[in-house]
Amino acid sequence: MARRTRSASLENRTNRSKLAPRKKPYTALIAPGIFLAYRRNAGPGTWSVKCNGWLKRFSLADDHEDANGNSVMTYWQALEHAKKLARAGEGNSEQPISVAEAVDAYETDLEARDGSKYNATGVRRHLGSLSSKTVALLTERELRDWRAGLVKQGLKRSSADRIARSLKAALALATSNDKRIANAAAWKNGLKKLPDSEVARNVILSDQTVAALVRGSYEAAHDYGVLIDVLAETGARESQVLRLRVDDLQDRNPVAPRLMMPSSRKGKSRKVEYRPLPISQRLAKRLRQLAKSKAPHDRLIDRIPKLAGRFHPIAKRLGLGANVTPYALRHSSIARQLLKGVPTRVVAAHHDTSVAMIEKNYSRYIIGDLSEALTRATLLDFGAQPHPADIAVLAQLAS
Numbered sequence: 001m002a003r004r005t006r007s008a009s010l011e012n013r014t015n016r017s018k019l020a021p022r023k024k025p026y027t028a029l030i031a032p033g034i035f036l037a038y039r040r041n042a043g044p045g046t047w048s049v050k051c052n053g054w055l056k057r058f059s060l061a062d063d064h065e066d067a068n069g070n071s072v073m074t075y076w077q078a079l080e081h082a083k084k085l086a087r088a089g090e091g092n093s094e095q096p097i098s099v100a101e102a103v104d105a106y107e108t109d110l111e112a113r114d115g116s117k118y119n120a121t122g123v124r125r126h127l128g129s130l131s132s133k134t135v136a137l138l139t140e141r142e143l144r145d146w147r148a149g150l151v152k153q154g155l156k157r158s159s160a161d162r163i164a165r166s167l168k169a170a171l172a173l174a175t176s177n178d179k180r181i182a183n184a185a186a187w188k189n190g191l192k193k194l195p196d197s198e199v200a201r202n203v204i205l206s207d208q209t210v211a212a213l214v215r216g217s218y219e220a221a222h223d224y225g226v227l228i229d230v231l232a233e234t235g236a237r238e239s240q241v242l243r244l245r246v247d248d249l250q251d252r253n254p255v256a257p258r259l260m261m262p263s264s265r266k267g268k269s270r271k272v273e274y275r276p277l278p279i280s281q282r283l284a285k286r287l288r289q290l291a292k293s294k295a296p297h298d299r300l301i302d303r304i305p306k307l308a309g310r311f312h313p314i315a316k317r318l319g320l321g322a323n324v325t326p327y328a329l330r331h332s333s334i335a336r337q338l339l340k341g342v343p344t345r346v347v348a349a350h351h352d353t354s355v356a357m358i359e360k361n362y363s364r365y366i367i368g369d370l371s372e373a374l375t376r377a378t379l380l381d382f383g384a385q386p387h388p389a390d391i392a393v394l395a396q397l398a399s
Contacts, residue, residue: 011075034086049082054095100131106170143190203328216314235333247296257284338365
């Protein structure tokens with residue numbers, strides 16, 4: 001059995017209390033090139049690991065409270081933890097990345113891909129003590145407890161799952177950038193989808209309400225109104241609309257203008273495709289006016305910060321609740337097409353989603369389904385008198 005490295009001045013709280021408080025940590029060599037560092041403070045001290053020129057703090061010392069093996073550690077617990085941290089980065093002089101740093105890198109990546117920064121900022125607001133954890137040392141239990149804590153704080157299961165999915169994306173990016181991270185199973189298993197977390201709560205608005213919201217958006221600001229107008233007419237996601245270029249507006253045929261809408265980047269390594277979506281002549285004129293003085297490859301509609309935040313006052317003036325967000329325009333567009341008898345496959349393609357998702361979340365709005373007509377014809381009419389011929393057939397079968 002290997003001997004554990006001892007340090008008389010650090011291994012118990014009594015001896016550590018005799019050390020002079022200072023900014024420079026006291027160190028003990030615990031393995032070749034790896035030091036356990038203890039910083040003596042006025043309050044409880046802290047444990048860090050020093051290796052290859054970098055220093056990373058990972059917990060409090062058990063100076064004033066009993067150790068829990070996580071946020072508060074004894075000397076022996078800190079010694080083992082420091083070795084794990086340092087050896088996660090063996091052969092590499094870079095400091096192991098923390099969860100907070102992984103989320104920061106994810107936000108930068110989203111910006112580069114023209115994605116929604118909210119996927120990162122939404123996670124950051126809820127990280128709590130998880131932010132300082134080292135990605136390479138995360139465990140299933142830590143991540144499971146973290147998400148359970150979100151639900152305990154009052155978040156809906158669906159919201160907690162959505163935040164967890166964004167965190168998983170950030171951790172997956174960190175893993176792809178640093179091959180030393182070998183614990184991807186921790187978040188794949190620890191952040192598995194919660195049961196019954198995807199109960200559809202789609203807000204469907206009447207055509208009159210959608211029109212009123214579009215008018216109110218134009219009254220707030222013209223450019224904002226154009227963006228909401230496009231969301232309402234096409235049913236596309238905000239991320240798709242913001243990637244439209246000037247030459248995606250096809251209005252040479254004034255009778256049937258359309259937008260070449262890019263597909264979303266949802267899904268792994270998904271190739272972006274373009275699908276023509278019809279728009280009204282009224283909207284086409286507004287978009288052409290907006291495109292004046294822009295080059296063909298310029299962004300057609302500029303990004304507008306706090307889209308949902310600016311939408312809430314407009315909805316409130318119309319007497320609508322806080323659950324009415326710009327995404328309700330997409331739900332309403334899908335329901336509108338289904339109620340008008342547009343085939344499910346066409347509705348799914350138009351809205352860049354799958355038939356399965358349409359049937360799962362909008363089945364109550366699907367009309368004219370052939371399977372329904374076939375099964376309806378088999379329903380029994382218990383109020384009708386039996387026909388004599390039917391009785392004779394049944395008697396023959398019974399004999």
